[in-house]
Amino acid sequence: MSVINITVIDREGESHNLEAPTDMNMNLMEVCKSYELPVKGTCGGMAMCASCHCYIESDHDLNEASDDEEDMLDQAFFVEENSRLGCQIFVEDSLDGLVVRLADESE
Numbered sequence: 001m002s003v004i005n006i007t008v009i010d011r012e013g014e015s016h017n018l019e020a021p022t023d024m025n026m027n028l029m030e031v032c033k034s035y036e037l038p039v040k041g042t043c044g045g046m047a048m049c050a051s052c053h054c055y056i057e058s059d060h061d062l063n064e065a066s067d068d069e070e071d072m073l074d075q076a077f078f079v080e081e082n083s084r085l086g087c088q089i090f091v092e093d094s095l096d097g098l099v100v101r102l103a104d105e106s107e
Helices: 028-034 067-075
Strands: 003-009 015-021 053-056 083-085 098-102
Touching: 003 028, 015 028, 028 098, 067 083
Parallel strands: 003 098
Antiparallel strands: 003 015, 053 083, 053 098
């Protein structure tokens, strides 16, 4: 099993260093939830809500956002150029050292 390190900055500005396995087909939302970070993942990872909205703070090459992800981000609050849905970022070796910041909630 291969494990990568991901840094998640929560909504209060606190950094959390997470270890994520690359052999379990997990996405970033699932990793955050496993560490009990405040990511809802209301739709269960189907890119049908924006409750796992985050900002990519590091300079990693990610897969292109799908049309479904783009459509959902068009409806989200506080969208920036580096906005992504955590449920659409799958944990893989190339993401070692990834840094993300959780987006503010709309409520």
